[in-house]
Structures are given as structure tokens and as C-alpha cells.
Amino acid sequence: MLKASIAPFTITSASATQGYDSPTSVSRRQALKSAGRLSFNCVALGLPAFITNPASSAAPEVLRLPSITRGLSAEQIAAHLLNRLGFGPRPNDLAMVGADPLRWIHGQLAPGSLAIPDTLSARLDEASFLKRHPLQLVQEFRALQRAQAEAAGNALPTGAQIEAQTGLQVSAQMQAMVGAGVANQAAPLSQNPNPNPNAQANASPVGRFVTSIARPAMESRLLRALESPRQLEEVMVDFWFNHFNVFQGKNILRVMTGHYEHYAIRPFAMGRFRDLLGATARHPAMLFYLDNTLSVAPGTRGGAVGANRGLNENYARELMELHTLGVDGGFRQRDVTELARILTGWSIQPPNRLANFDPPSAPGNLEHMPGFWFNERVHDQGDKEWLGHRVQAQGQKEGEFALDVLAKHPSTAKHIAFKLAQYFVNDQPSPTLVAKLAQVFLEHDGAIVPVLASLIGHEAFWAKENMGVKFKTPYQYVLSTVRALGGNPANLAVVSGAMAAQGMPLYGCPTPDGYRNTEEAWLNPDGMNKRINFASTLTSGRIGTNVSTESLIRDLGPLVSESTKILARATANDPALASALVLAGPAMMRR
Numbered sequence: 001m002l003k004a005s006i007a008p009f010t011i012t013s014a015s016a017t018q019g020y021d022s023p024t025s026v027s028r029r030q031a032l033k034s035a036g037r038l039s040f041n042c043v044a045l046g047l048p049a050f051i052t053n054p055a056s057s058a059a060p061e062v063l064r065l066p067s068i069t070r071g072l073s074a075e076q077i078a079a080h081l082l083n084r085l086g087f088g089p090r091p092n093d094l095a096m097v098g099a100d101p102l103r104w105i106h107g108q109l110a111p112g113s114l115a116i117p118d119t120l121s122a123r124l125d126e127a128s129f130l131k132r133h134p135l136q137l138v139q140e141f142r143a144l145q146r147a148q149a150e151a152a153g154n155a156l157p158t159g160a161q162i163e164a165q166t167g168l169q170v171s172a173q174m175q176a177m178v179g180a181g182v183a184n185q186a187a188p189l190s191q192n193p194n195p196n197p198n199a200q201a202n203a204s205p206v207g208r209f210v211t212s213i214a215r216p217a218m219e220s221r222l223l224r225a226l227e228s229p230r231q232l233e234e235v236m237v238d239f240w241f242n243h244f245n246v247f248q249g250k251n252i253l254r255v256m257t258g259h260y261e262h263y264a265i266r267p268f269a270m271g272r273f274r275d276l277l278g279a280t281a282r283h284p285a286m287l288f289y290l291d292n293t294l295s296v297a298p299g300t301r302g303g304a305v306g307a308n309r310g311l312n313e314n315y316a317r318e319l320m321e322l323h324t325l326g327v328d329g330g331f332r333q334r335d336v337t338e339l340a341r342i343l344t345g346w347s348i349q350p351p352n353r354l355a356n357f358d359p360p361s362a363p364g365n366l367e368h369m370p371g372f373w374f375n376e377r378v379h380d381q382g383d384k385e386w387l388g389h390r391v392q393a394q395g396q397k398e399g400e401f402a403l404d405v406l407a408k409h410p411s412t413a414k415h416i417a418f419k420l421a422q423y424f425v426n427d428q429p430s431p432t433l434v435a436k437l438a439q440v441f442l443e444h445d446g447a448i449v450p451v452l453a454s455l456i457g458h459e460a461f462w463a464k465e466n467m468g469v470k471f472k473t474p475y476q477y478v479l480s481t482v483r484a485l486g487g488n489p490a491n492l493a494v495v496s497g498a499m500a501a502q503g504m505p506l507y508g509c510p511t512p513d514g515y516r517n518t519e520e521a522w523l524n525p526d527g528m529n530k531r532i533n534f535a536s537t538l539t540s541g542r543i544g545t546n547v548s549t550e551s552l553i554r555d556l557g558p559l560v561s562e563s564t565k566i567l568a569r570a571t572a573n574d575p576a577l578a579s580a581l582v583l584a585g586p587a588m589m590r591r
Helices: 028-045 072-084 095-099 099-109 119-124 135-149 159-166 170-177 205-227 231-243 251-255 257-268 271-283 284-289 315-323 332-344 396-408 410-424 431-443 448-456 474-484 492-501 525-539 550-559 561-572 573-584
Strands: 002-006 010-013 344-348 372-374 382-385 389-391
Touching: 002 205, 010 251, 072 095, 072 550, 095 271, 095 573, 099 159, 099 231, 099 573, 135 251, 135 284, 135 573, 205 231, 205 257, 205 315, 205 474, 205 492, 231 257, 231 410, 231 448, 251 257, 251 284, 257 271, 257 284, 257 315, 257 410, 271 284, 271 315, 284 344, 284 525, 315 332, 315 396, 332 382, 332 396, 396 410, 396 525, 410 448, 474 492, 474 525, 474 550, 492 525, 525 573, 550 561, 550 573
Parallel strands: none
Antiparallel strands: 002 010, 344 372, 382 389
């Protein structure tokens, strides 16, 4: 047993401390092995974390911290807030947040009040996937695919086959873009289930084109998560993208996923759930990913052709099961079929209907989602019976009505409340907390900020048994370690590569339920070893980050256990190793 007194709290925990008694005798190999045992054992045991309410002036009426937080330090409350409402502290963050935690919380709940630093804006390169129409990107991608296949001597897909896959056609003009040297192109790009958009091995025109679109999108997400002061907004982008997941590896989504995040997720991440629902329902990426472009009323002409002609229930099912009501939300198979009928015609605009790919409207405009098209010709014109409602034929208005019903449904409120409570509080949140959040969701017409404010002000958020129990996903762990060093790595491919190596490639979840955020999904020996290896890479200075071990311990405060400090200081003659041990410690694995 290790009993460590760390003012102003005391923790008592079981941990593997053998070999720590003689600091000067610890070798690099022994230290790394010990760190692995310590991290895995402590993480698996679920050691407690800590949080406090500082003595400060009265909180604004918008939000007050519950009495359960009294008696704990400002540093502890700051560490908890930065770990749960952000991706962990950067240097000096604990002092900044601890000085006035309520002010920080209010800023997070109103992200527009926080300016994006000029240094961050200068690094963002989002024009490649935002200033061009998403269907223009699709056409270019398809033209290059066809030319590359032709150059390799492979059979070219027919226009009908392309339409069956995408609902789009490739124009002669786009095929002509390939230019000279096509005969020397490599074989067609494979459909890798976990694509790495940064791999320069794809020297073909298709690979280069995909990289030119996917890399800036990846860098935008990571840079904002690492450097933006709007940490809660970035956390909610992660939450909502997984909730409304699309898979970058599916065909044309290789060049559309960044656009989807910035048009369907990011503008509404702190807004109203109905807006999120409508934006994702209209975006070409979702319509293609869940095959609604293939869904047409039986017997109609137009839309996709081929073997899948007729109703496709994929999107209708996931819309209710994953996006709104939940698997136990009270719908039946007939409701799935009827919703699929309602959503026939919700599709992607044929490129030949676009006027020279006019610049798309700015993100956040629900009425003008670039690429969305309601195809009246393939819509099921009959009346429908769905969730107890008789839905008369009204074209696109039927789908809008369905989204209205789903957004306001009590089962949706419960489903979203559970997922938020699970993400922010505990893998198995209390029914009382879920019920409270669901009530707030309904009372505020699905507005996200009041729900988050209610969650942050709830005793369950601050309860000792819920502190430090959420095991970080690879995405959260990698970001938190880079932030802890205060680093701004020039090569973000190392960061995204570490996430992929740990089983969580960015935009790479192939299933519509998105990545899970529970301990069961991520806590395993192989995953822990890969985290330790990344921590070692990070502190070696190979990606441009460097900080002293003592500074790191100070900047992380309560997020470094006493046993980790002992181990790190025992290897002080190897600063990179010592810092790696801090980042690989058990407290850093949880939030």
C-alpha cells in the first residue's frame, strides 16, 4: 500500500511500488516496465481523482457550484474542469482556471466570447475543403479514380455503376483534368478501412488529391483541440461527430469528411439539437454514408440505378436508433420502413445541376446546405403511418416534420442525456442525473448549453466516486499529453498517427455508432503499451516539444500521483524518460 499525503488531500491506494525505494538504481528499461505496471494496475483499479471549490466571490446566477465541492483547492477544481470540459491543462492553465473557475466555465458555455488566437488562425488551412463546393471535390476525385484505373489497365466502371455507388456522374471536363503523365500512375487507391490521409506513399494523382483535402481537415481538428481556448466546444465537436458519425474511408467521403464536420457538426455543437439533426440529415456525407442516395420509392425512375433500386432503410434505422430515440426508444420495424419512405428523395444534388460550382454558403446556414437536393421524382408520394402519426404526402416537408418529432421526443431527450452523462461523468451514470438532464433538454427545446450547465452544476459531476474514473480514449489521451507539454508540433501527422496506432484513427470509425468512450472499449495491455511508447516519443523532442520534468509535474498538479513523482525523480538523470513517466502515469490515463 502506498499512502501519499499531498496537501490539501490524502489518498490511499494499492499500487505496484516495488523497486521505487532505491531511486538511483532504476534503469531506463526498469522504469518503463514499472510505469507500465503502475499505469495499468492503477488505471484498472480506478484510483480516485480530486476536485474542490475555491473560496471565491459569489457565483453568477447562471451557474453555481454545488456544496459538495466545498473544502477542496482551486488547483483541484481546475484540474477536474480542464480534464472533463477540455483536453487537459496546458502550462499555467491550472493557475488561470483556479483563480476564477466560474468565469472560465461561463466562457466555455459561451465560446463566441473567446477569441481564437492569431497564432492558431495563422496555422489553420481550411480553404481547400471549405471554399470549394463539396460536389466539385467529389467530381475531381471520381475523375482521377477513373483515369488512374484506365492507366493501370483495369476495367473502368460504367456511368451506371458510378451512379449506383454515389448518385453522381463524372463529367468529361473533370476527366480531362488528369493531364499528362497519366500512363505512369500507380494502381488504384485501395479502400483501406483505416485510411491514413497523411501517407505520402500514395504518390498517385488520387492519393495526392485525397491528401490535399484530408490533411488540412485533420490538422484543423487537431490544432483547434490543442490550441483553442474554446475547449468545451472542441470537446462537443468530438462528442457530436461520434454521435453523428460518418466514415472517411467510404469512397467519396475521403474528400468530404472535413466539410461535413465544419458544415454539419461544428456550427451547431453548442446550439440546438434540432439544428444538428437537420444539418446532418441534409449533408451529402451522411446521405451517402448511410445510403439514402440509393433509397427511392419502388417503381420510380431516377435516382440511383442497379441492384439496390428501391427503399434503403439504413439511414432511417440509424436516425432513430442512434441519432435520436435510442435502441429502446419505442419504435418498431414498421416505423423504420415508414421513415425510410418519408425520407425518399433526400439526396445529393447532381453536379450537372450546379451553376459552375458557385462558392457554397458559409457554415451555419441550414437552409442552404451545399450539395443537398430533394429529388421529388423518387419520393414516395403515398401517406405514411409513423410513430402514431399519419403523415400525408407533402414532399420534403414530411422529412422536416419527422425531424421535428424526433428532436422533441422524450426518448430522444433520455438518449442524449444518457450519452452526455456517460461522456462527462461516469460510464454508468446515475438514473437521477440522466433524468435531470433529459428534463432540461425538453424544457429548453433541445438547447445544448442549458443541458451542459445543468450537468456541470450537478452534484454527480463533482462526486468523489465520479472523479478520475473516466478512462481516456486514445484521442483524449494523445491530445492531453501534447497539451501538457505546451507543444505545438509542426508535424501533426505524428499526433494523428499515434491515435491511429492506438486504434482510433481520426474520422476512421467504420460503423455509424462512432467510437465508444468507455473504459471497456480502450483499457487493455496493448493499448497501454502504445500510450507509453507515444509518451516516450513525445518527450524525446522528436516532434518539437520539450519541457523539464519538474515544470511538467507543477503544471499537471493533481494529475500526477505521488508514486509517479517518485518514479520520475528516480530517473532525473534522463529528463526525457522522467517526463515520459509523468505522461504515462495512471492519473494521466483518466479524466
